[in-house]
Amino acid sequence: MATVKNWQLGRDMEYPYEGNRPKQQITMFFDLNKCIACQTCTMACKTTWTSGKGQEAIFWNNVESKPYGFYPLAWDVKILDILGSQPWSGSTYKGKTIFEDTAMEEKVRGFLPDEMDYMSPNLGEDEAIRIQTTEGDYIKGPTHKNWGFYLPRICNHCTYPGCLAACPRKAIYKRQEDGIVLIDQSKCRGYRECVKACPYKKAYYNNTTRVSEKCISCYPKIEKGEMSQCVTNCIGRIRIQAYKSTDLTKIRKNNVADFLVHVRKIALPLYPQFGTEPNNYYIPPIHVDLAYLTQMFGPGVENAIKQYRNAGKDKELLSALILFGNTEKISDTFKYDEKTDEAVSYDTEGREIVRVPCTEPTYIRKVLNAKTGAFLTNNS
Numbered sequence: 251m252a253t254v255k256n257w258q259l260g261r262d263m264e265y266p267y268e269g270n271r272p273k274q275q276i277t278m279f280f281d282l283n284k285c286i287a288c289q290t291c292t293m294a295c296k297t298t299w300t301s302g303k304g305q306e307a308i309f310w311n312n313v314e315s316k317p318y319g320f321y322p323l324a325w326d327v328k329i330l331d332i333l334g335s336q337p338w339s340g341s342t343y344k345g346k347t348i349f350e351d352t353a354m355e356e357k358v359r360g361f362l363p364d365e366m367d368y369m370s371p372n373l374g375e376d377e378a379i380r381i382q383t384t385e386g387d388y389i390k391g392p393t394h395k396n397w398g399f400y401l402p403r404i405c406n407h408c409t410y411p412g413c414l415a416a417c418p419r420k421a422i423y424k425r426q427e428d429g430i431v432l433i434d435q436s437k438c439r440g441y442r443e444c445v446k447a448c449p450y451k452k453a454y455y456n457n458t459t460r461v462s463e464k465c466i467s468c469y470p471k472i473e474k475g476e477m478s479q480c481v482t483n484c485i486g487r488i489r490i491q492a493y494k495s496t497d498l499t500k501i502r503k504n505n506v507a508d509f510l511v512h513v514r515k516i517a518l519p520l521y522p523q524f525g526t527e528p529n530n531y532y533i534p535p536i537h538v539d540l541a542y543l544t545q546m547f548g549p550g551v552e553n554a555i556k557q558y559r560n561a562g563k564d565k566e567l568l569s570a571l572i573l574f575g576n577t578e579k580i581s582d583t584f585k586y587d588e589k590t591d592e593a594v595s596y597d598t599e600g601r602e603i604v605r606v607p608c609t610e611p612t613y614i615r616k617v618l619n620a621k622t623g624a625f626l627t628n629n630s
């Protein structure tokens with residue numbers, strides 16, 4: 251085991267390979283306050299990449315209703331249960347990751363879901379009393395207070411991927427140019443070690459091809475400077491993609507990803523305690539139980555919610571948030587234009603990509619249309 255730096259845990263940790271951060275990392279952001287669970291992203295991904303034989307129940311992108319929806323069933327409660335209660339001390343994780351809580355000979359702690367646990371992209375939704383899995387009940391006791399939210403998920407293209415660490419064939423690799431994690435299917439022999447090891451259950455075994463597969467981050471689009479299908483098709487405009495600096499001493503305040511993650515710290519990783527340093531970031535919902543959110547997104551939740559509530563007054567933050575869903579091109583830098591009250595984003599050449607008004611324009615129609623003589627209000 252090597253010792254690597256995991257900034258999300260605030261400490262070094264053990265990993266089977268030496269650290270090898272890419273030059274830059276493509277990251278995806280999700281504003282969970284805006285997702286409406288329409289599953290358009292799920293279908294955009296499915297029709298693009300997983301409509302083949304053996305992929306009937308494979309959803310590289312899924313959206314689940316939390317706390318009771320899952321794909322596969324109980325994926326998160328089960329690995330949390332295996333790891334047991336693990337403490338944070340401030341922003342430092344004191345517990346064990348999936349690479350540290352291992353038995354003899356085991357590289358990664360995990361579990362292999364049952365085939366039936368992949369039946370639908372939101373299994374267990376609306377079952378408010380309890381979830382019955384093949385191995386027992388996973389949510390017990392009284393129902394929770396009145397809250398719920400939707401959690402869209404794709405592969406996290408982790409800095410320390412569990413799938414890559416566990417693969418005995420060395421078929422999984424992380425690209426230096428953009429940090430995308432891929433499976434070389436010509437090397438894969440379908441041992442399913444990646445399925446077992448990925449704590450997010452985002453590596454899938456295809457029963458027909460007999461090899462594993464996973465989200466490829468729509469890399470043909472990314473290579474052209476365009477965002478992935480699940481981002482550009484999102485109805486709720488909850489998503490954006492950007493390159494995040496991998497050298498934390500060179501954070502750029504005017505880069506959307508660095509700004510949201512490292513400057514304002516409003517966007518948080520999903521279950522950072524697993525130790526894979528995931529590269530999708532979530533703006534937590536502001537109406538949900540804090541203890542639940544802290545377990546899911548780590549100790550930065552309170553600050554993130556405070557920042558979000560203040561976004562109306564914080565024009566720089568508002569500008570970054572308003573760019574979500576408003577451009578298909580990956581932006582390099584952004585700014586708030588005070589003169590025009592607009593959010594502006596630029597590509598790597600400094601060319602303007604898009605301008606979005608920070609204040610929704612209001613139009614007040616006249617009651618009487620003088621030209622036609624028609625009244626434009628209901629005056630009955």
Ligand code: SF4
Pocket residue numbers: 404405406407408410411412413414431447448449450451452453464526
């Ligand atoms: S989310 Fe899972 S499949 Fe994706 S890179 Fe991380 S460990 Fe691998």
Ligand code: SF4
Pocket residue numbers: 284285286287288289290291292313400402483484485486487488
């Ligand atoms: S398309 Fe957007 S709003 Fe609809 S479910 Fe997917 S992430 Fe949520």
